[in-house]
Amino acid sequence: MAGISLLVFIAAGLLTVICAVIWGGVSLTKPPVTWSAFLDGKTTKQIADSLADTPMPQAAAKLERGLSWLAIGDLGPRVRQGCARWLFLSDELTVYRNAEANALARAAELAQVKNRLASQGIELLVVVVPDKTRIADQLLCGLRRPAAFEHRVDNWIKALPGVNVLSLAGDMQDPQERYFLRTDTHWNEKGAATAANAIAQRLREPGGFELPTPTLHMRTEVSAVVRRPGDLVRLAGIDWLPEGLQPPADMMRPTRFIEIGGAGSGATDPAAKTGDTGDDLFGDTGLPSIAVLGTSFSRNASFIPFLETALGTRVGNFARDGGEFAGAAHAYFNSASFKDTPPKLVIWEIPERSLQRPLAGEPAIWPAVASK
Structure with a gap:
């Protein structure tokens, strides 16, 4: 048999x-x-x-992931479980080969981009989003975050003399707060709002950046509680299981943003409000003078509406899901938006976990900018 x-x-x-x-x-x-x-x-x-x-291996893999989770709590190679059903991306615990060299290569490329943008009268602020494993380290329990990661952001910033860099780690140190979602790689609205306020504060420092006069005034209200499925559950391959058999999902009250004196956006998803590549944004009247590049962090937890509220001005969102270090920047600097109507300020959001990743397959940024 x-x-x-x-x-x-x-x-x-x-x-x-x-x-x-x-x-x-x-x-x-x-x-x-x-x-x-x-x-x-x-x-x-x-x-x-x-x-x-092909269908058969997919079905077998799907069944294996579900049975492994139900039998022994295994979440596969990409996801790790800490305390209280908190899930973490294993990439944030991985030491890559040539990690320091990879980070220095990205720093050198970023410095070139900064100089090129400056030659066009465009200012740049680089924002480093800390790892979830760094901020929620008290929930790692049996998971071990490599000691070499403790100073990697600081060391990377030191390799960028002359570039204005903001690390958000220092703004997310309140032990009484939770800045990330439990079953997701991204920040929650507390984290997004904290990041937006920290960016606005840095931009307003004396002798720093030239910002547009605030013309946007927003009020916020809290919506009803909704279930927020986590991308780490999907990455673990168990999102097909009944909800009761999955790790408990995050429950949240999305913020609604309503423009005072305007029709109001009512937006809870920055992707729905500002788009992901926005090739038409800078071609409209009243175009934003600030462009945000980055990853899905800039497209989650209403980060863009929080940032617009903090700055009092519209922001063009050119972030890309899965953009890692260079994806969004490469696409934007080659877009009609940048060529025809360049911004006055670029805010470039970069996840800490992307700094030391292997360089293979990553699009080059500097040749794209240098050709403008």
Whole structure:
């Protein structure tokens, strides 16, 4: 019976692969296939990745993730569990090869971008978002955050002389507060509002940045409690389970932002309000003179409305989900928005965990800016 079951499973898997390749449009490799790629193992990795996307392996992997969680509390390779069902991204606990060199390479590129922007009369503020594992370290319990990470933000800032950098870690130290969502990689509204206020304070420091005259006046109100599914539950592959079998979701009261004297935005999602790439934002009348680049942090927990409220002016949101260090900047500096109507100020949000990641596959920023 065991042998028959195994043969049936293998036959079913083979059949689904054949159907996916013939009728499902699945390509086993990405052309061109070269001899060097074959020798390096890249071709076989592409085949393995393509096969993993076919129905049978997907269903088996999905079932395995659910059973592993229910049986032994395992969340897979990308997610770790701390105290009180708090979940953390394993990337924030990973020491990368050539970590220091990667961080220094990004610092050098960022310094070049700063100089190029300055030559065009554009100011730059770099904002580093601290790791969730740094701010909520009291909830790590059995998880170990490498000691080498303690000073990596400070060391990176030291490699950026002449660049205005704000680390938000110092503003998120109140032990009585929670600045991040429990089952998500991102900050909650307390974290987003704290970040927005810290940025506004830095921009208003004497002798610092030239800001537009505040013309936007907002009032806020709290909405009803809603369930906030966490991206770490999805990343763990258990979001398909019934809610009662998943880690308890965050419950939150989204803030509504209403413009005083205007129609009011009522926005709780900055992506819905300002868009993610916004190629048309700077072409309109009353265009924003401030552009925000960055990652999904700038598109979550109403960060942009909090920032607009703190600054009293509209902000163009050009952040990108999964943008890591360079994704949003590369796209924006090559966009019509930047070419035709450049801003006066760029706020570049960068997650701490992106600083030392491998450079392979990351788009170059400086050549894009230098071509303008």
